[in-house]
Amino acid sequence: MPRVTHFLFILRQLRPSVSPVWRAQGLGKPRQVNGGDCPAKWHAVQSVATAKGGLTLNLHEYQSKRIFANFGIPIPDGVVAATPAEARDAATRLGGAVVVKSQVLVGGRGKAGGIKLAKTPDDAEEAAAAILGMSIKGLTVKKVLVDQAADIKTEIYLGAVLDRARGRVVLMASSEGGIDIEQVAAETPDKIITVPVHPFLGLRDHQARILAEGIDLPKEHTRRFTAIAKSLYNAYVSSDASLAEINPLVITGSGDLLAVDGKISLDDSALFRHPDLAELRDPDAEDASEQEARRFGLSYIQLDGEIGCMVNGAGLAMATMDIVKLYGGSPANFLDIGGGAQADKVAAALRLILADTRVKAVLINIFGGITRCDEVARGILDAIATLDVNVPFVVRLVGTNEEEGRQILSEANLATASSLADAARKAVAAAEGETA
Numbered sequence: 001m002p003r004v005t006h007f008l009f010i011l012r013q014l015r016p017s018v019s020p021v022w023r024a025q026g027l028g029k030p031r032q033v034n035g036g037d038c039p040a041k042w043h044a045v046q047s048v049a050t051a052k053g054g055l056t057l058n059l060h061e062y063q064s065k066r067i068f069a070n071f072g073i074p075i076p077d078g079v080v081a082a083t084p085a086e087a088r089d090a091a092t093r094l095g096g097a098v099v100v101k102s103q104v105l106v107g108g109r110g111k112a113g114g115i116k117l118a119k120t121p122d123d124a125e126e127a128a129a130a131i132l133g134m135s136i137k138g139l140t141v142k143k144v145l146v147d148q149a150a151d152i153k154t155e156i157y158l159g160a161v162l163d164r165a166r167g168r169v170v171l172m173a174s175s176e177g178g179i180d181i182e183q184v185a186a187e188t189p190d191k192i193i194t195v196p197v198h199p200f201l202g203l204r205d206h207q208a209r210i211l212a213e214g215i216d217l218p219k220e221h222t223r224r225f226t227a228i229a230k231s232l233y234n235a236y237v238s239s240d241a242s243l244a245e246i247n248p249l250v251i252t253g254s255g256d257l258l259a260v261d262g263k264i265s266l267d268d269s270a271l272f273r274h275p276d277l278a279e280l281r282d283p284d285a286e287d288a289s290e291q292e293a294r295r296f297g298l299s300y301i302q303l304d305g306e307i308g309c310m311v312n313g314a315g316l317a318m319a320t321m322d323i324v325k326l327y328g329g330s331p332a333n334f335l336d337i338g339g340g341a342q343a344d345k346v347a348a349a350l351r352l353i354l355a356d357t358r359v360k361a362v363l364i365n366i367f368g369g370i371t372r373c374d375e376v377a378r379g380i381l382d383a384i385a386t387l388d389v390n391v392p393f394v395v396r397l398v399g400t401n402e403e404e405g406r407q408i409l410s411e412a413n414l415a416t417a418s419s420l421a422d423a424a425r426k427a428v429a430a431a432e433g434e435t436a
């Protein structure tokens, strides 16, 4: 949890105009991720933040591969379909065998039955009928990608991520393609070869050769592999990505290299520079709390504790989480309502917190500056009026209009606290009272 919040903190401090490459220049606390046990650790930290915080925009396979293609990476011909009939037409148009692939934002679709080979348009229609509407790891499939089937001889992994410990974007390759890189990292970490890329020089030929040799790529493919690795790096940097991976990059029977799967995660903080990419967001793919948080401009990360925290300011939010821990509690979330929050934003934040059934007490910690404590107090009451509240609240308001704020709350019989320590202690006690 501290890692996730630290990650978030760094990102927020650097908002809004710093690209990942600049960010890589020694900013951020060094973290050992590339020692024996590997870059995927960072990867895992990132995916927690990705899954919960909306700090990144994850693109679908078909979107990611189109970006790859724009940078010169060979991909199979393909068509997106939303109905079995469309899949059939697509297969007819593509000709020959196709592969019908669910477009959901999780890995391991193959194992989950979300990817099927089809020899004829009839088969493709049938495969699409089976896959569309299917639930994969809790996500409903609404679209499939119909790709010309590749004649796969070898599967390779090739990816680009930001490695904070090295302060560089790192290219990673593995001969163990087609399976989760986290799994390779856990089981056979020596099978992952990495090279750090200098931000001004870009990926050099000799570095691509280090990757190629490291994964025992047959020599005749080195030139094309090098071109693809460079294109991947360029795609990563140009789109302000936090992750770009091809898994698998395949060698076909005819000796071509082809990106059969693709995944790009974009850095939310840089999306203002990429309006075309920002439009790729698929609202169907986000859970309801992420959408709600985004709509109201809240930074919200769900965690697994029982004390819901609503705070203004990222630093104060983290201090609040720390102090909750100090008094023996565990925060249910990170939530920064930002500066100058009005009543409707406060109400939205409380709805998010209370929608989490694990929350046993709510701690509100507001430092009034531009944010006015009376506004916040009114927002709290608005929210309580419209929600089914059955957990205790502890509120600490300090700063602009704090008297008025406290007045409003005490009229509504809500517990207020004099200091942050007092508030945290009361919230922890209240949460324990609930469980007991």
Ligand code: GDP
Residues within 6 Å of the ligand: 099, 101, 106, 107, 108, 109, 110, 111, 115, 147, 148, 149, 150, 151, 152, 155, 177, 178, 179, 247, 248, 260, 261, 262
């Ligand atoms: P993921 O399971 O979500 O990572 O989806 P992928 O697109 O990586 O596909 C999973 C696996 O399906 C790949 O590793 C391949 O083994 C297989 N696969 C995907 N596309 C094709 C294809 O065009 N032809 C063949 N023969 N296999 C494929």
Ligand code: MN
Residues within 6 Å of the ligand: 108, 178, 247, 248, 261
């Ligand atoms: Mn894959």
